[in-house]
Every structure is written in C-alpha cells, then in structure tokens.
Amino acid sequence: MWQSFSIKNILIFSLILTPIVFFGYIFEKYAINIPHWDDFAVRNSLASYLNSNSPTEKIKILFAQHNEHRIFLTRLAALLIYEVKGTLNLKWLMYMGNFSLIGILVLFFKISKKYSFILLSLAPISFLIFNVGLYENTFWGMASIQNFGVIFLAFLTFYWLVFSVEKQKIKYFYFSLFSCFLGIFTSYNGIVIPIIGLFILLFQQRKQVVFIWVGSCFVFLTSYFYSFLQNPEKASKTDFSHPQLLLKGLFATIGNGIDLSFILSDKHIDLSMAIGVFLVVFIAIFTYIVIFKKYNLANKTNDLFLLACLGFLAITCVGIVLARISFGFGTLLTSKYKIYSILILSIFYFVALQSLSENRKNNFIYMSILGAIIFNIYTYIADYQNIIYLRQERITDQFKQQYSDKDFPKNGLAAKLQQPVAIFYTDIVDKILQTNDSVKTNINITENETSFRLEEKQNGKILDLTSADAGQYFILKSTEKVYLFPTQTIPINKKVYMNSSFLVENRLPLSSFVAEITKFYIQSGKYQIGKVLVENDTKTVIFTTQTIDIQTVEKEKPKQNW
Template sequence: MKEKPIVYQFFWWVCLACPIILYFLFVQVYGINIPYVDDHGLKGFIVKFYNSSSLGEKISAVFAQHNEHRIGLTRILLLIIYTLKNEIDYKWLMWLGNGFLLGILGLFVAFFKKNKISYWYLLPIPWILFTLSNQENTFWGMASVQNFGIVFLCMWAFWELENERIAWVLVLMTIAVFTSGNGFVALGIIMGILILKQNWKQVGLVLGLSVILFLAYFLSYQKPPATPTATLADWKDLIKAFMAFVGSYADVTIETEISNRVLKAIALGGLLTTIALFFITQNLPFDLASKQLKISKKWPVFLLSTLALIFLSALMVAWSRLIGYGFQTILTSRYKIYSILLSISVYAWLLSVLQPKHQNKLFLIVLPLSILTFINGFWQSISQIDYHYKNLTTNMFNWTYEDLSGRKNTPTQFNYANPATVFDKLVPTLLHSDFSNEPSIALEKAVLENGNIAIRGTGDFRFPWLDPDNGVYLLAKSDRRAYLFPLRCLKSSIKNVVIQQAIFSPIFEGQIPDFEFQAGVYHLGIIVVDNQHSRIYQTKDSIEIKANTNKKIATNW
C-alpha cells in the first residue's frame, strides 16, 4: 500500500481487520466442543488408531475412507490436538479449519502484490470471505477443515504453479487429495495447464504422482450408497443448478421461499459466469490468427485454475446432488465458499486489467456492497447459528443421560470431556422432579403431526444477544427418561434489536422428529434461559410416542 496519511492507514487496518475479528469472535462464542454429524466418526478413528499394533495399521486408519473421501488431513490434525490436549477437542478443529480462510486471504494479498494492485483495493475481500453465510463449515469441525482446507490447498498449489515451483505443487496436491476427493479435480486442472504450456517434464511428474495417488485412493475403495444422479434429460434444471451454485453468495435471505432464493442465486451466478467466461476467452492460450498455441509469460494461471476448480465443482455438485436432494442442498452454506471465491476472483481480475480511475470506481461500488452483504449474512444466518449451538448442547444432554438414574454415559475408550453447559446445574431437577410446583405456561400448539412434535408458544421474555445459551427449550419427560430440545425463537424487529438489544422475540416454535424419542408418554415443559438464569415452566400438554422409528443410516466410518 502506497504511503498515505496516518488517518487513511488507520481506516485501512480497521476496515481490513473488522470482519476477521467479528468472524472469529463468533467462532469463539458459538463454537463448542461437541461432535456434530460426521464428527462422531472421529471418535472411532481415535480408538482404531491407538488400538492398532503396527505402523501400517495406524497409517491405514489415518487414510481410511470416510464416505467418498479420505480425510487424512482432518485425522492428522485431530491426532495433533489429541496429543497436545490428551483429549478430543472439536472446537480446535474449527479454529484450524477456519484458519484456512486466512490462508486464502494471504493468497489474494500475494496476487495483489505481484500484479501491482494497490492494497487499498483489498478491503472488500475480507468482508466477502469472512461471512457467516459460511455457517455450516464455520461451526462444524470436520467440515471446516475439509471444505475450507481443500480450496485453500488447491489455490495454493495453483499459485505455486503460476510461479513455477513444481515441488510445492506436488506436495500440496498430495495433501489436497487426502483432504477431499476434489483434490483429483485440481490435479486434472494442473495437468491441463502443464500440457498447454508443453512442459513435458513437469507433466511426467504430475502424471506419475496422479497414478500413485489414484492407486492409493481407490485400491481398497468401496463405493458408498449412491443417491439418484441427473441425466442429460435434466439439462434445463442442471443449468439452473449450476448457476445457482456459483451464485449462491447472493442467497442472503435464507428464511424465504426456496424459489425466490434460487432466482437470486441464478441472477448473480449468470453475471459472474459471464464475466468469468469473458476473462477466460481473453486469456485463451491460442493465437487465432496463426492458429498456433501461444502462451504469454504473464498467463494468469492462478485465477484461471481457480475458476476451473469452481466451475468443475459446480458441475459435479449439480449432477450428483440436484435430483436426490434438490435446490435446498445446491444452496447449502457448505458449498457457498465456491461462490464467494468466484466473486473475489472476478473482482481481482477486473482490478488487474482496469485503469486506475476505473479501479477506484469499481472499489467504491464493491466495498459498500460487501459490507452490506456481510451484515445481512449475519442477520440471515444468526437463527441457524444459534439453533445449531443449542441443538448440540441439548443433544449432549440426551446422549449423556439415557435414563433417570443420573448415571452419565461416559466414553471409556478415548478421552473426551463434555463441555460445561447451562443445563449442568439443572440435571438433578430435570431427572428427579415432576415440576408440579413450577409456574405454568400455556402452549398455543403441542401436537404430534406428520412424524413431528409441533410446538408453538409465546412468553414474556426477551434475550440479549451474543449469549448462545439464552433461549427457549422443550423438556419432554416420561417415567423412563428426559429429553431436551431447542425451540426456535423468531427474530425481533430491527427496532427491538436497536432499542432492546434483543435479536430474538418471545415467540417460539419447533418441529422435533418423533424418532428422537423412545416409546412412552411424555409430559412437556418449557425451560427459559436468560443470562445464565434458568426457569422451568410446566404445561398441561403431553405427547404419546408409540414406537421409536429411528432407522440407523449405514456408514463406512
């Protein structure tokens, strides 16, 4: 950054650091050391690794298949954490996984430096990159390492490829393949780039590595249960899904109808794809006049390869996920990182080709838009983030106390300590009291319908923000056990957020699947947590679950 008055420098540093600090503040507040979904598979890995008697068995455990991937990097990082702390800590995985976003930012800093772009124009990038729209990856240990890690490693390899450091490319691609299967896509892109550059020695090195990695990856590979995939007859929906995937950064109103969300994503996807295709055509390695291969010394390998990774990933997700899962999955926050990177890549390319006066105009448009999108990403995602945290804490209670005796279901094969939660002090009351002496609250709705327990009610409470425990929970208790489940509090108006600092209103509701319960008659109660103070309310409602309908999902981990 050129030397500017101290006020400008101060503004630059504040504007650059603000989204990063806010993002990691949320990781600290809403991240918790409780396994989520596939995280549970890491417990089995720790047991298998430490019970293995030979080095070969331990290596096999590290690189064993997990669904369709081999998540060696995730497991190695977990082993490091386990060695340092002598226990599993999923929140440390979150910190490491989210740290890859800093690496991505560093790559764009290097791009700006190499292309002599003023660092002043870097400011929109952290506002775009460190968005809470990434929520699923952000607050899920395994997913943050895998999904943020794979794009960082691939982009780093592309950067090294542009700078002709092939040794680093080979190392990074080896790690990438054993982070996510998408590493093979990046290998193919790198191979294509080297073939176009006619660097046959490096082609041979990458080809040799690819063969070794392919054999190591697929020699004992077992195809997981497949969902229906698209066919060519679905081409119209595939185009929509592709555009929605690459434009999902525009999906900032996630509580609206899916059709409206898809239209917004397609609009941004179409715009970004059009600009990206123009960039690609401007950098085709061919001289159309002489019809010969011609590559400039300044060929933008980094951005071209990044765009190829984004577009190929979009094609694969659209093909494999659309029919079985629908547009809801196409727009899921796990995949938004690709649309975010497309937005940043297009912005970076435009800065690299525009004249200074036009660079400034672009910057003055993109910076306020990126800040507004960051704020809106928080507002639209906070309900899901808050519910995710509460769902983890109540799930931990439910698997820890499997009856009313107070005996804890504590693992003995590995070290893991349940984090402290707001319910710890309530355990004796929750397990042994009938709540007949507690104040009562009337629920507007408490019925079993379509396989879900539907709950709705209104209280006289409001909750200050940035305390993830604050909220309303359902207590369901039979003569055999007690369950806790979070209820969603509807968001307050902007007026109440400003005046009362209350993001959530006193209106609460929930849909709890009946397969979460053992058979029995459950009396319902409500728990309200406000600034670490807990209140229990009895209700007149009860629900009968005739049979547990939970079906175990087959996994390879």
C-alpha cells in the same frame, strides 16, 4: 502501487482485519466442543489409531475412506490435537479449518501485489470471505478442515505451480506436489487438483516437469482409488433423466453466495440461479480470454492462476450438484456450499478490477467495499438465528447422549477423547429430570406424519441474548425418557435486527419460540412438556400441564462405508 508502512496503510489494514476480528468474535462466542455427525467418525478413527500397535494398520486408518472422501488431513489434525491436549477438542479442529480462510486471503493478497493493486483492493475480499453465512462449516470440526482446507490447498498448489515457471522459483514446483498430495487426501474434490495442474503445465509448455507431475499424481490418485468403495447410500445416486434440473441446480449452487432468502424467501432460488448464470458466463468469457487471447505475459500468468482457481471451484460445484441434487434443491443451497460461490464472486471482483482503466479502479474499489460491508452485515443478521440454533442443537445432542440415550462414553479411550462440555444444564439437570409442580400454558401443538411443531407465543417479550446459550429449550419427559430440544427464537419482525437494542445491547423482542420435534429419534410414549428459559445467569425450569403422545416413526439409517 503498494506504499510504505504509514498511518494510511495502518487504517487500511484495520479495515481489512475488521471482518476477521468480528468473524473470530462470533466464532469464540458460539463454537462449542460437542461432536456432530461425522465428528463421531473422526473420534472413532482416532481411537482405532491409538489402539493399534501396527504401523501399517495406523497408516491404513489415517488414509481410510469416509463416504467418497479420504480425510487424511482431518485425521492427522485430530491426532495432533490429541498429542497436544490429551483429548479430541473439536473446537481446535474448527480453528484449523477456519485458518484456511486466512490462508486463502493471503493468497489473494499475494496475487493483488502481482497485479499492482493498491492495498485497499483487498478489503472487499476480506468482507466477502469472512462472513458468518458460512456457519455450517465454521462451527463443525470435521467439515471446516475438509471443506475450507481443500480449497486452500488447491489454491496454494495452483499458486506454487503457476509461479514456479520463474526460474528462481522452481522450488515452488516441488512444494506444489506436496500441497497437491494433501489436497487429494483432504476431500473428494481434491482429485481435481492434479487435472488442473496438468492443464497449467501444458499451457505454460513446461515439458521438462510434466512427466514428474503426471508420475507423482498417478501415484497419488492410484493410492486414493485403491480399494475404493462407492457411496452405498441410494439417495445419493444421480438422476440424469432431467438434465434441465441439473443445470438449474448448477446455476443455483454457483450463485448461492448471495442468499436473499431472509428478505425474499419465495425468490431465493430464482435469484441464486440468475446470479449463477451471470457467473457461468463470466467464467466462460474469462476462460476464452486467458486461453486464446494474446496479451501481457505477466498479467496472463496472474490470470492463469485465477482461472485455475475458478476451474476448481466450478468443477466442485458440478460435483456437488451431481452428488447432492437427489436430496433436493434445499441441500444445494445450504451454507456448507456457499464458500464456492463466495470465492467465484471474489475472483470476479479481481478480474473486473484488472480490466478497468486506472482512473476508474479507485471508484470501483470504493463501491465494492461498500457492497461487501453491506453484504457482511446482512449475512450476520440473516443467519444469526441459524447460528444460535446450531449451538442449541449441539447442546441438546450432548444432553441426549448423557441423559436420554445414556450412551455417553464414561470410561476407556472413548471417554478420554469425548469429554462432556459443562454448559447451562449442568447445574440444573436434577430439576429437568425430576418433574416439579406443573403450570397451565398455551403452547400451540401441531402434528404431521413425521414430527410435532411446538410454538409458544411471547408477544414482544424482550430476550437478552448476551449469553451464547440464551433462549428457550423444550423438555419432553415420560415415565422412562427425558429429552431436551432446541428452539428457533422468532423476533416480532425482521426490522428489529436493525435496532441498536439488538446490534449494541443484544436484546431482541420476540414473537415466539418454535421447536420442530421429529418422531424418528424419540421413544414412543406420552410426554409431559416442560421448558428451560436461559437468560444471562438465570436458568428457569418449568413443567406444564400439556402433554403429547408420540409414536416413533422408523427411519432407515443411511448406509455408510466408515
């Protein structure tokens, strides 16, 4: 049972907060206010909203379609940020999206109290949810609100709806209608919320409010699909001729939370599918128990909430497979979709804990805490390079806008909404743009049909990673254009991540710097290779005697409905 405020509980709360604090530290260090892909659409829709004088047109802009989604909540958040900051700060969008994870943890906290779990039982959930393996959504303004926000709103709707069965909490029902509306207009999978909500009401035999729910959700969904356009991108069409591939994709997506690609890259898909099979079996058994077995009503109500959450997560995974498998298995296994698998694992933990006898629960909690801590540390080590690379990618995207394509907005509303971030190259840009003396280097250059691979060996050289921008960036400079590219920072081996020199001092012995340079988004020409080494407060620009000849490969731009 939950105990009074005590030293013991303070220590337990500290344990629960530890992954949140660490997650926040990594976020603060590496998050950056530079738009990425769909962030530009958010910026443009905000500009259209601010330029419009028509209230009707403003509403249309807020609810306008974005691919298969209607991202009303994201646009509303962007508008709120603009009103407060006078610009579109994408890091604030990330804050809002990541706070949804805290909201999800709070809901687990509340349901754990209803199960009469001890406070310590929440610790594994915290270590599972707040892991940096979710980096794509974590560091992407538009995606963090859409992908984290819709899950929180779905869970919140189910919580209010399930527990509004209690007479003194009937107001929860009307709260659930509001959160259902927001969930639908946050992401495409939000349209599942009304269906699961209807199942909840029918299961609880609440005929008096079913008609209110159905009527309200009918209005929500009709509004959602009014003038709805199918995704015009051909590559997104699903091929149903290989159902076994779709099934494998589903298992892999559901089991992707435990990502062992860092240590077992050749077995990653098989392991994800195996975990997915286990979790699908769990979902099926739990569904059968909740729907058909008779047991304690209070526990059944609690289980109904978890089942509704599982249903939303599982149906979303089905939708991801149908919508994205045409892009390949690699797309299904990206970090963007791991949150669904992580939450299914979290619910499995709660269900397993509830099924144990009292004398076994504590041991299970202790083992789960140990496993969750190991998992959290592992994801940090496994995805550290991905987080660094993602930040470098954003930085070089801004450089491309400013100095390669020279299309960075300089005046008007667009310039107000997207302001350049002062980063490491700001005070050395003249050195990058003007070729200085060249030095002889031995950068290994490999070419294929669509890209170049540049690799420079480091032979164990130590890199201080204290600075968020630390690492090497390759420069390509022709007579007309200059580009800056991010690199993968490759250590001498994976064991060095466990050394105190890395974990405590942020120092990493390197094998090489590697850059993949596609021929899609670069102008044809002969380019001299240069490099920028960033370490602590030192930024060194060097041009080499090596060159590459690039012939642009035309790539069809994806079709959009926004």
